[in-house]
Amino acid sequence: MTPGWWLRQRHYFLYIVRExxxxxxxxxxxxxLFEIHRAxxxxxxxxxxxxxxxxxFSVVCLGFALYHSYTFLxxxxxxxxxxxxxxxxxxxxxxxxxFAAWAIASLVIAAALIGFAR
Amino acid sequence: MAEKRITxxxxxxxxxxxxxxxxxxxxxxxxxxxxVVLDALNHIKSHVDGxxxxxxxxxxxxxxxxxxxxNGTPKLTCNAFLRDYWxxxxxxxxxxxxxxxxxxxxxxxxxxxxxxxxxPWIIRKQDYPLGAGEHRQTxxxxxxxxxxxxxxxxxxxYAACPVYGLNNEFLGPAATALARRYNLDSxxxxxxxxxxxxxxxxxxxxxxxxxxxxxxxxxxxxxAKAIQQTKLDTTMRxxxxxxxxxx
Numbered sequence: 536m537t538p539g540w541w542l543r544q545r546h547y548f549l550y551i552v553r554e555x556x557x558x559x560x561x562x563x564x565x566x567x568l569f570e571i572h573r574a575x576x577x578x579x580x581x582x583x584x585x586x587x588x589x590x591x592f593s594v595v596c597l598g599f600a601l602y603h604s605y606t607f608l609x610x611x612x613x614x615x616x617x618x619x620x621x622x623x624x625x626x627x628x629x630x631x632x633x634f635a636a637w638a639i640a641s642l643v644i645a646a647a648l649i650g651f652a653r
Numbered sequence: 654m655a656e657k658r659i660t661x662x663x664x665x666x667x668x669x670x671x672x673x674x675x676x677x678x679x680x681x682x683x684x685x686x687x688x689v690v691l692d693a694l695n696h697i698k699s700h701v702d703g704x705x706x707x708x709x710x711x712x713x714x715x716x717x718x719x720x721x722x723x724n725g726t727p728k729l730t731c732n733a734f735l736r737d738y739w740x741x742x743x744x745x746x747x748x749x750x751x752x753x754x755x756x757x758x759x760x761x762x763x764x765x766x767x768x769x770x771x772x773p774w775i776i777r778k779q780d781y782p783l784g785a786g787e788h789r790q791t792x793x794x795x796x797x798x799x800x801x802x803x804x805x806x807x808x809x810x811y812a813a814c815p816v817y818g819l820n821n822e823f824l825g826p827a828a829t830a831l832a833r834r835y836n837l838d839s840x841x842x843x844x845x846x847x848x849x850x851x852x853x854x855x856x857x858x859x860x861x862x863x864x865x866x867x868x869x870x871x872x873x874x875x876x877a878k879a880i881q882q883t884k885l886d887t888t889m890r891x892x893x894x895x896x897x898x899x900x
């Protein structure tokens with residue numbers, strides 16, 4: 536295996552991108568923890584939401600998070616093997632149900648956050 | 654009209670003389686649109702260079718002997734048509750991730766040991782007596798494992814797997830698919846005998862789901878599915894209350 540094996544074909548490259556997405560997400564969480572730690576010094580010390588650097592990094596991380604979620608939920612159709620009334624549920628239906636659950640969970644969290652902000 | 658020709662670049666390696674494998678070019682006639690890479694190799698062996706070594710047998714995608722890297726992709730050479738590559742040259746190399754014995758022949762001993770370790774045969778706690786007649790299965794029971802039984806042990810999935818390339822102790826795609834084939838068979842009772850191999854540190858948990866094994870399989874088997882579903886099964890066995898675990 537050469538160090539550049541993952542550049543040999545598109546499928547390997549997309550796999551590495553999928554795995555790589557965990558790194559910026561971990562960095563984002565570390566940054567958030569740091570900001571929460573600063574919040575112990577009072578509201579003025581916590582500047583995450585007002586920091587252009589944090590917002591820019593968050594937008595980049597959102598892209599990675601969306602790609603990671605998309606690949607994760609798409610693979611659910613391969614992994615989950617369930618039967619209803621003795622018949623296997625088609626992979627496509629499993630994937631659709633995952634995306635639907637994702638959308639509903641996102642709406643609920645967004646509504647809660649907006650509610651708290653008010 | 655000039656005769657149509659194609660260039661085949663094949664790996665040559667004699668462990669007694671060569672330090673490293675090298676490529677040798679052969680310019681051969683492309684006389685028939687139905688010619689496959691294996692036909693080209695057979696032409697070279699018969700008419701150009703009798704010393705070229707490679708494995709083959711059935712010529713019809715059943716025996717799984719003629720797997721090689723064709724322009725960097727693992728393929729059965731009996732199923733790789735020259736017309737899909739011409740007028741470009743074709744580079745034929747031994748399967749990735751395996752030691753080379755000679756030229757295009759790989760050492761498959763490691764794979765054979767892995768295959769044997771998952772006991773890919775029907776295991777019964779008590780033999781089903783011949784006098785009891787056939788051990789019948791419904792179509793639904795057959796459908797549970799049918800696709801995994803199509804595996805022909807051609808090892809293309811191992812050549813496509815970067816995890817196996819980095820760690821050849823990994824049990825790998827085909828062996829797991831065949832283990833699952835028997836674990837899902839209603840006649841089999843050998844799950845607990847196979848689990849130690851499937852669930853150990855070099856078993857299914859080594860797989861990081863690249864998925865290329867399923868892409869290159871010439872028989873439509875989905876080894877990536879077998880591996881991920883085995884992960885799910887072993888996890889459920891661990892977290893479910895003891896009484897609901899399958900025997």
